[in-house]
Amino acid sequence: MKSHQSVRKEFLNFFEKRGHKIVPSSSLIPTDPSVLFTSAGMQQFKSHFLGEKSPYGKRVASCQKCLRTSDIESVGDDTHLTFFEMLGNFSFGDYFKKETIRYALEFLTKECGLPEEKLWFTYFKGDNKIPEDVESLKALIESGIHRGKIIGCGRKDNFWGPTGVSGPCGPTVEIHYQLFDKPCSRKEKCIPSCKCGRFVEIWNLVFNEYYQDENKNLKPLRQKGVDTGMGLERLIAVVNNKENIFETELFLPIIEVINLQSKEDYTQHKPAFRIIADHIKASVFLISEGIVPGKTEREYVLRRLLRRCIRYAKMIEADSNLLISVAEKVIEIYSSVYPELSRSKDKIFTVIQNEEEKFLKTIDRGLKEFEKIVQREKKIIRGEKAFYLYETFGFPLELIEEIAREKGLEVDKEGFFLAQKKHQEISRTGSSRKFGGVGIDLIDDQKEKEKVVRLHTATHLLHQALRSVLGKEVKQMGSDINPERLRFDFSFPRKLTAEEIEKVEKIVNEQIKKGLVVIRKEMSLEKALNIGALAFFRERYPERVSVYIIGEKDDSVGKAFSKEVCAGPHVNNTSELGIFRIIKEESCGAGVRRIKAVLE
């Protein structure tokens, strides 16, 4: 048995010995605002592939924690996961195909001890626009790989990118492991593309060598790059001769915990057990990075994961403490590699418990109501009904769809979103007179009104300053302003240090002193998010929003200090604010901090 710790270490050591700088895993929450989560090892190196100089040199390797939400519904089968780790080696204009293939073979056969005859390779065979990747083919043959185990494939299988309309792209080599020798009934057609389960893809080697422009013309890239990715879970399974990832020490101990604490048996309920194991693992990592369950974006993903677990735990008649026990096991498995998990143990438990308490209050009544709806609705659950389950009983839309599917029904999603929009419009008109918790029109005194407006602008500065000092995991969770003070709640896992508070104050006061102008711009929500405007309750916003931009007079929007989707009102110039002072910093629920501040 090879432990997961040793497999990670062997991989990184192998590449370190070959001149690679070992770079730690980046956060699951990427700096790139266009994606919700880090989903591949290359993400943190993206700019170096485009020629920006890498501070780590031209050869790096990493083991990256990743989260993919596209496969949530498929978790439960033998292969899909939301959270996984990806091993990868990268070259930014250094070595290319020959070395990459040699390293991969050497690592798999010498270091991991996999028999070479069980390895199969696919490469790009070329099409009418792009020539065959003869360089890779040659490298494979020269390494002694039997020609019959090298399969040429088309663009769909062995060509990567570009990710958008234009960008770097290139051919790939995929390495597959043959789990058993005997081909299926397709005989000689039983090659890695066969779906019979004989093969498992373990390593994808991407060779960036072209640049594709908007008109789909290819040009050779000036700086060629290598980007490889190998799923750690799969590698561990293969190295230890396990049938699938759930048989490895990254999952089996978790499944045992579930077995002990539920009435049902794993062999009868594999999907439920696997869903709970995977989703709680993903949740543990997300919470450790400061995410708490909520209504939008990452927060919503976490809520979806947790509420789905809560439902499955009910289905297998689990003990009330199951999810916490599973989380505890996850932390135990991973803490030697990710010590931050042990450090945020209490927070992780609290967040899971809070979410469980919340949903358990409504889930039974909700399921009963669901049953009634199913009786009445026949084939399709109408949008309003689905929204009712969502709004009143806290069922995430995807969970409603899943339960409906199990009962042979569909959900009218369009109708759901319509109902949601209608509901929001009603609640918006109800609150349009208010902002930051204060009905500004209700304040008679002009002086008081002005104070509130100044504090509101200060809130935007504070928000940005907090993000500058503490990082992007800071997210607004709430805000309340009265003429005396502002109150700002945000996600952050721990108490702020005195230095941090001082720094935040200083940044805000610097912006005030600079006399930054406050401009309001109207634009589509999409544009607002694209220019990096902070927006928290995305779903509640209309198509067109107003964005308040605080920056130097001639700043481009991109350079402005603060950008936030907001209905206002604000001062015209930050010099009107006075001196900003934080008077209190305290906890306000799990993973949420509260700051009170004044203008003097």
Ligand SMILES: [Zn+2]
């Ligand atoms: Zn087959």
Ligand SMILES: [Zn+2]
């Ligand atoms: Zn605002």
